[in-house]
Amino acid sequence: MEFDAHRSTAVCEPVPMSGGANRPRARSGRPTRESYDRVALEYTRNVADELDGKPFDRAFLERLALDARGRGIVCDMGCGPGHVGRYLADLGVRVVGMDLSTGMLAEARRRNPDIGYVLGDMRALPVDDGVWAGIVAFYAIVHLLPDELPQAFAEFARVTRTGGRLALAFHIGDEVVHRDEWWDHPVDLDFILHQPSAVGSALDSAGFHDVTVAERDPYPDVEYPSRRAYVEAVRD
Numbered sequence: 001m002e003f004d005a006h007r008s009t010a011v012c013e014p015v016p017m018s019g020g021a022n023r024p025r026a027r028s029g030r031p032t033r034e035s036y037d038r039v040a041l042e043y044t045r046n047v048a049d050e051l052d053g054k055p056f057d058r059a060f061l062e063r064l065a066l067d068a069r070g071r072g073i074v075c076d077m078g079c080g081p082g083h084v085g086r087y088l089a090d091l092g093v094r095v096v097g098m099d100l101s102t103g104m105l106a107e108a109r110r111r112n113p114d115i116g117y118v119l120g121d122m123r124a125l126p127v128d129d130g131v132w133a134g135i136v137a138f139y140a141i142v143h144l145l146p147d148e149l150p151q152a153f154a155e156f157a158r159v160t161r162t163g164g165r166l167a168l169a170f171h172i173g174d175e176v177v178h179r180d181e182w183w184d185h186p187v188d189l190d191f192i193l194h195q196p197s198a199v200g201s202a203l204d205s206a207g208f209h210d211v212t213v214a215e216r217d218p219y220p221d222v223e224y225p226s227r228r229a230y231v232e233a234v235r236d
């Protein structure tokens with residue numbers, strides 16, 4: 001996804017939070033879930049083909065597929081319309097998708113009838129220990145507060161087998177971007193930017209090693225103009 005904005009920064013210009021600076025405030029998952037339910041169709045129309053214009057992301061996923069293929073199931077966490085998992089599945093990876101939003105899951109199922117999808121919250125995964133060979137979470141931690149990352153990463157570590165891979169993508173920064181409208185639908189979404197160093201040390205504490213970070217600039221005219229981090233790690 002990206003805040004709004006994979007394609008048109010004009011349509012999707014983010015609105016900095018006012019009053020009390022851009023500091024994250026505590027949120028439950030409900031506003032996020034309901035917001036994505038409302039925009040699921042438009043999100044799919046606008047974002048589901050985005051990898052066509054993102055060569056860096058395709059190469060990143062191709063490397064992950066080389067490592068993960070034949071090793072078990074990889075979860076596309078916060079899958080949205082499922083295009084990231086689709087890309088991996090087409091490269092021979094066994095994929096399951098998970099998302100908080102039933103609307104998003106309906107879109108993912110419609111587009112990818114050969115892939116299984118499960119409703120779930122990354123902060124409390126409805127999954128047994130050690131069942132996955134890897135997790136890819138593209139722009140999925142973007143609604144988690146910094147102090148929610150340890151809980152989510154502990155869950156990622158719990159459900160990933162030893163040697164399994166984790167791959168994250170997110171917007172780099174310290175601010176929070178709020179949207180109350182998206183594609184003409186009312187939403188209540190805080191997009192929380194993260195620093196790669198903080199994400200890396202939270203992963204390390206949660207039980208991952210060999211944390212590597214790559215950064216890239218946004219693709220002009222395709223993406224919201226934030227710098228992006230692509231983080232890989234291996235389960236201890």
Ligand SMILES: C[S@@+](CC[C@H](N)C(=O)[O-])C[C@H]1O[C@@H](n2cnc3c(N)ncnc32)[C@H](O)[C@@H]1O
Pocket residue numbers: 001002029032033036047077078079080081082084098099100101104120121122123137138139140142143
């Ligand atoms: C910005 S979209 C990214 C979707 C897709 N991965 C992509 O790259 O376009 C964020 C997705 O994460 C899901 N999500 C947000 N919070 C979540 C949580 N706590 N657990 C699981 N999914 C969550 C949202 O419903 C939404 O589909």
